[in-house]
Amino acid sequence: MASTGLSPEYHRRIPFYRNVKTLAILAQVVFILLVGLLFWYLYSNMVEGMRRSNIPSGFDFLDDTAGFPISEGIAYEPTDTYARAFVVGLVNTLRVSALGIVLATLLGIVIGIARLSSNWLLRTVASAYVQLIRNIPLIVLLIFIFVGVILKLPRVRDAVGIEGVLLLSNRGLAMAWPRSSDSYNLWVPWLVGSLVVGVVVYEARRRYLKRVDRPGASLPWALLAMFGVIVLGAVITTLISGRFPLVLDRPRPAGFNLVGGTALTGEFFALLMGLTLYTAAFIAEIVRGGILAVSKGQREAARALGLTPAQTMRLVIFPQALRVIIPPMTNQYLNLTKNSSLGIAIGYFDLFNVSKTIFNQSGRTVPVIVLVMASYLSISLLTSLIMNIYNRRMRVVER
Amino acid sequence: MSSTDVQVTQEVKQPRVAVSLIDWLRRNLFSNWLNSIITLLLLWVIVSALVRLFDWALTEATWTPVVKNLRLFMVGRYPGEAIWRVQVALALVLALFGISGGIWGGITRKVTSGLVAATILLAILPLSMGTRLYFVGMAVLMALGFIAGLRFPRLLRWPAIALWIISPIVIVILIGGISGLLPSVDTSLWGGLMLTLMLAVVGIVASFPIGVLLALGRRSKLPVVKGFCVAYIETIRGVPLVTVLFMASIMLPLFLPAQIRIADVVRAMVALTLFSAAYLAENVRGGLQAVPNGQIEAARSLGLNVFQTTTLILLPQALRMVIPAIVGQFISLFKDTSLAVVVGLTELLGIAEVVIRQPDWLTVPGGVQREVLLFVALIYWVFSFSMARVSYQIERRLGVGTR
Numbered sequence: 001m002a003s004t005g006l007s008p009e010y011h012r013r014i015p016f017y018r019n020v021k022t023l024a025i026l027a028q029v030v031f032i033l034l035v036g037l038l039f040w041y042l043y044s045n046m047v048e049g050m051r052r053s054n055i056p057s058g059f060d061f062l063d064d065t066a067g068f069p070i071s072e073g074i075a076y077e078p079t080d081t082y083a084r085a086f087v088v089g090l091v092n093t094l095r096v097s098a099l100g101i102v103l104a105t106l107l108g109i110v111i112g113i114a115r116l117s118s119n120w121l122l123r124t125v126a127s128a129y130v131q132l133i134r135n136i137p138l139i140v141l142l143i144f145i146f147v148g149v150i151l152k153l154p155r156v157r158d159a160v161g162i163e164g165v166l167l168l169s170n171r172g173l174a175m176a177w178p179r180s181s182d183s184y185n186l187w188v189p190w191l192v193g194s195l196v197v198g199v200v201v202y203e204a205r206r207r208y209l210k211r212v213d214r215p216g217a218s219l220p221w222a223l224l225a226m227f228g229v230i231v232l233g234a235v236i237t238t239l240i241s242g243r244f245p246l247v248l249d250r251p252r253p254a255g256f257n258l259v260g261g262t263a264l265t266g267e268f269f270a271l272l273m274g275l276t277l278y279t280a281a282f283i284a285e286i287v288r289g290g291i292l293a294v295s296k297g298q299r300e301a302a303r304a305l306g307l308t309p310a311q312t313m314r315l316v317i318f319p320q321a322l323r324v325i326i327p328p329m330t331n332q333y334l335n336l337t338k339n340s341s342l343g344i345a346i347g348y349f350d351l352f353n354v355s356k357t358i359f360n361q362s363g364r365t366v367p368v369i370v371l372v373m374a375s376y377l378s379i380s381l382l383t384s385l386i387m388n389i390y391n392r393r394m395r396v397v398e399r
Numbered sequence: 400m401s402s403t404d405v406q407v408t409q410e411v412k413q414p415r416v417a418v419s420l421i422d423w424l425r426r427n428l429f430s431n432w433l434n435s436i437i438t439l440l441l442l443w444v445i446v447s448a449l450v451r452l453f454d455w456a457l458t459e460a461t462w463t464p465v466v467k468n469l470r471l472f473m474v475g476r477y478p479g480e481a482i483w484r485v486q487v488a489l490a491l492v493l494a495l496f497g498i499s500g501g502i503w504g505g506i507t508r509k510v511t512s513g514l515v516a517a518t519i520l521l522a523i524l525p526l527s528m529g530t531r532l533y534f535v536g537m538a539v540l541m542a543l544g545f546i547a548g549l550r551f552p553r554l555l556r557w558p559a560i561a562l563w564i565i566s567p568i569v570i571v572i573l574i575g576g577i578s579g580l581l582p583s584v585d586t587s588l589w590g591g592l593m594l595t596l597m598l599a600v601v602g603i604v605a606s607f608p609i610g611v612l613l614a615l616g617r618r619s620k621l622p623v624v625k626g627f628c629v630a631y632i633e634t635i636r637g638v639p640l641v642t643v644l645f646m647a648s649i650m651l652p653l654f655l656p657a658q659i660r661i662a663d664v665v666r667a668m669v670a671l672t673l674f675s676a677a678y679l680a681e682n683v684r685g686g687l688q689a690v691p692n693g694q695i696e697a698a699r700s701l702g703l704n705v706f707q708t709t710t711l712i713l714l715p716q717a718l719r720m721v722i723p724a725i726v727g728q729f730i731s732l733f734k735d736t737s738l739a740v741v742v743g744l745t746e747l748l749g750i751a752e753v754v755i756r757q758p759d760w761l762t763v764p765g766g767v768q769r770e771v772l773l774f775v776a777l778i779y780w781v782f783s784f785s786m787a788r789v790s791y792q793i794e795r796r797l798g799v800g801t802r
Contacts, residue, residue, distance in 0.1 A: 028623040035627060042654040049653040119434045120427035121441050135730075135783035136776045137737040140748060144776065148769040338639035344741060352641060365653065369646050373638050380637035 046366070059371075061362045062086070068357055072265055072349040082358050089354030090375060096268060096350065097337040097379075100275040104336060105329075107276060108283025113313070115288045126284070133281035139342050141278055146270035146346040156253055164250040172269050174251035177262035183237050187245035190233025198226040267348040271340065279336045286328045290321035322394055330387035334380050341376075351375055461760070464767045465774045468754050469526070472774070475590015475745050477574075484581070485593060486533060488570045490540060493518070495566060497541035498559050501548020506792050513785065515541050567604055571597075586664040590745035592778060594664070598746060599733040602671035603679075603725075609672070610679030611718075615709065617684055628680070635677035641741050644670045648742040667739045675732050682724040686717035722797065726790035730783050737779070751775045 016022045050057060062083040069078050073092040076084060114126035133141070151170050154160055159169035167174040202222035209216045238244050251260050264272070294317050302312040341352040352372060359368040429435045465472075474485055493514060500511025515538050522534035548555055574593070576583030589597070616628035635643065647670035651661060690713055698712040737748040745753060751771045760767045 024621055028621050031621070031624055031627070045656055046650070046653045049657065052657065117437075118427075118430060119437055121438050122434075125441055125445070131784065132780070135734075135780045135787065137734040137748070137779055139737045139740070140772060140776050140779060143748075144769070144772045147766075148772060152765065152769075334637075341639040341641045342738070344641065352639065352645075356645070359649075365649055369642070369650065372642055373634075373646070376639060376642060377634060377637040 050366075055363060055365055057364070057366060059367050061364050061367070064362070066358070066361075068361065070349045070354065072268065082362065085354055085358060086351075086371065089349060089351040092268075092349055092354075093337070093340050093351040094379070096271055096275065096343070096348070097340050100272055100279065100336050100340065101333050103272070103276040104279035104283055104332075107280035109287050111280060111284035112287025112291070115284060116291060130281045130284050133278055134285075138274060138278045138339055139345050142270065142274035142342055143345055145274050145277075146267065150266040150270045159253070164252070167251050170266060171263075172266040173264045174260075175262055175264075176248050176250045178246040179249045181243050181245055181247045183241035183243040184245045186241055187233055187237045190229060190237070194226040194229035194233070197229050198222045201225040265348075267343065267346050270346055271343045271348045271350075274342075275336050275339060278339070279332055282332050282335075283329065286325055286332065287321070290323075290325035291317055293324045294320045326387065326391045326394060330384060330391075333387065334383055337379055337383060338376065460770050461763050461767055462770055464754050464757065464760050464771055467759075468750075468757075471591060471750050471754060472747065472778070473591050474593045475750055476588045477590065477593070478584060478588065481576075481582070481584055484573045484576075484584075488573045490537060491566065491569065491573075493537050493541050494544045495559065495562055497544025498548040498555055499563075500541075501545040501550075502552045502556055502559060503548075506789065506796060509792065510789060511541060511545060567600060571601075586662040589664060591750050592747050594744065594746040595733070595736050598664075598668060598671055598736040598739060598744075599729065601668045602675045602732050602736070603729045605668070605672040606675035606679050607725075609676035611683055611714065613676060613680035614683035614687060617680065618687055632677045632680050635674055636681070640670075640674050640735055640738050643674045644738060644742050646670070647673070663742065663744060667742060667744055671732065671736065671739075674735075675728065678731075679725065679728055682721050682728060683717065685724065686719075686721035687713065689720050690716045719797070723790050723794040726786060726793065730786045730790070733786070734779060734783060747775055747778060 049055075063081050065078075066080055066082050066085040067078050068085070070076050070085060070088050073088050073095065076088045111126050111129060114122050115130070117123050117126070150172070153168060153170040156169045156171055159167040159174070161167040165176050199222070202218050205216075205218040205221045209218065234245055249260050249262075251263070298316055298320065299312055302316040303309075307315065340350055343350040344353040344356065347353070355368050355372045359365065362368070428438045474482065477485060496507075496511050496514055500508045518534045518538040518541070522531045522538065524531075548559070573581070574584065574589065574597075575586065613628045613632060616624045617632065619625045619628070644667060647666045648663065651666050651669060655661070694712055694716065695708055698708040703711065736746055739746050740749045740752065743749075751774075754771050755766070755768050
């Protein structure tokens with residue numbers, strides 16, 4: 001093996017153009033040159049084009065007055081800056097995505113389990129739903145929900161629902177909402193205290209469980225303790241000041257609009273519904289696949305041990321299915337967040353829609369596009385990071 | 400052991416054949432009280448929803464905007480005197496399907512028979528006489544192609560493959576025109592289902608080589624190449640398609656020299672291609688990872704160089720495994736073309752908005768949005784659903800996911 005019959009000189013005499021290491025470096029240099037050349041070409045064209053058509057560059061425009069209204073989300077006036085408008089859009093995107101993720105997960109799990117039901121009708125309806133939704137574009141679904149359902153709801157004056165609690169009209173959904181009363185400030189220390197108590201109880205319980213070496217949950221205990229502190233605080237505050245720290249603000253019609261309570265605009269409601277219904281169909285398939293991936297023996301063993309079907313699902317099947325489910329689920333969460341940019345089709349003021357308005361007004365092509373793409377990219381990377389951490393934790397629990 | 404297993408399955412299977420309706424109902428719908436409640440509740444919801452839907456569709460809804468604008472939905476504002484070019488293009492594709500169905504059998508044959516059934520169905524529908532005759536002709540054409548393929552499979556195999564490969568170019572030339580032979584039709588006049596399909600096909604075909612290169616680059620041992628590919632794939636996958644479309648429609652003219660003008664349709668095609676390439680790369684990477692390392696080592700030890708190993712050993716095996724994923728990617732690209740409406744193209748959804756805004760329907764109480772959108776949704780659904788069925792068939796044929 002060692003004696004190949006070749007002298008050391010032979011090995012030394014490998015020409016550089018046959019040396020794999022040299023070739024690798026050479027290939028990379030060529031690659032960098034080519035990519036660099038391409039970018040330089042595009043960049044010089046862009047600079048030239050921008051100079052020719054007088055498009056200003058730079059991010060200084062962000063401090064200028066936006067001047068357009070946004071009828072959605074956190075406090076904002078047309079006199080605020082572009083930067084503020086951008087933040088409003090970002091918050092709106094995050095708001096609808098976060099709520100959409102929660103609702104789509106719940107609906108998707110229900111439909112996914114329904115697809116495996118022993119009831120033929122339920123199984124068929126669930127699979128018909130998945131087949132129907134998965135094969136039409138989300139944007140068509142969104143426009144249909146907004147134009148064909150929300151805008152066809154009764155006007156504000158004839159809003160349907162429960163008077164003073166939940167009112168649905170073509171302007172969206174108005175709900176009763178708690179607001180702080182005069183004695184709210186007295187209650188705040190209790191809220192802070194409940195957090196501290198929660199953490200302490202969680203840690204104590206965790207250590208106790210570790211010491212006695214028994215399985216058990218810590219989070220419900222902590223939540224219960226927090227809830228107790230909050231309620232106790234509310235009772236004591238009410239006794240001291242004579243007023244409950246929260247009042248219920250009810251929606252009521254005033255003119256052509258509803259005032260009071262909190263309102264989800266029709267656009268928000270339609271986008272949320274569309275994203276939820278659409279993503280739920282995909283999540284249902286993931287959940288179904290995950291449950292089917294758990295070996296049959298697990299279910300049989302759980303049933304043989306006397307667990308009810310519901311317990312079997314909750315305690316045996318689902319925790320194991322999670323391992324299979326989480327990675328594709330992360331993808332669906334990312335898709336949902338990115339798909340929220342379709343809100344532009346129905347006039348929802350999300351990140352993309354606001355940015356497009358900023359772009360149309362200021363004419364700053366490159367900075368606006370860079371900002372939008374960087375924002376979406378950061379959201380995506382952050383979501384994957386969180387889900388990866390969760391995934392790792394689930395793996396550890398499983399072992 | 401195995402003999403008892405067989406007995407058990409036989410015992411279970413036997414009564415299923417002779418199951419009575421009552422038995423079936425009891426087992427599948429009313430097995431316990433909870434299932435009975437669910438069944439009754441669902442029945443009530445389904446029946447009332449269907450009654451309401453049919454009531455609306457047959458009495459309230461105005462379907463005239465759909466019926467009157469069928470041509471707009473199919474080809475957009477494509478000029479009437481050049482419509483034969485679209486028809487010839489479609490005939491070419493269908494004839495190719497017919498021949499391929501004759502040559503190859505299996506899934507190709509199923510697709511062909513599905514297409515024949517579709518054309519016959521379209522010929523039966525109460526469309527204009529000319530259209531119906533055209534579809535009858537298409538069915539006959541496919542049948543002839545099928546017979547030809549069946550009779551001369553060896554003779555027609557390579558011509559058919561070659562025709563498939565050049566067909567996208569031929570179709571673009573047919574529809575767009577070429578100087579000297581066919582008068583050109585401006586891309587702003589392309590529209591409807593035709594444009595939707597063209598965007599999807601161009602997107603997937605053009606992104607294929609880029610996607611394969613990116614997938615190979617991501618597995619490369621050269622850090623610079625790998626880094627570039629990872630950065631590209633992850634950036635594109637991290638941003639929504641609308642932003643890519645928007646960027647292409649605004650930045651692309653800036654990136655190119657002033658004398659080059661590119662049409663909106665081409666900008667959208669570039670965006671869809673760049674977008675699709677990143678997703679395709681991830682699919683192909685899955686296939687590359689599934690090829691056992693021994694294959695590559697064997698090829699190398701036989702004296703094949705890196706290029707030969709990749710093109711002759713690695714890619715054929717990897718691509719075969721990802722065919723279902725690529726079909727799935729095609730389906731989602733087909734649906735995603737509807738986003739081109741955001742940058743102002745009149746593909747299927749764009750046409751729907753045009754039709755909704757036609758002044759003829761202003762007098763219709765409540766507008767015609769629901770009818771038009773439902774029709775468009777139906778078209779998308781029929782196409783995606785059929786393609787998903789095909790993908791499922793391929794998946795079963797290849798045995799992906801079953802060991």
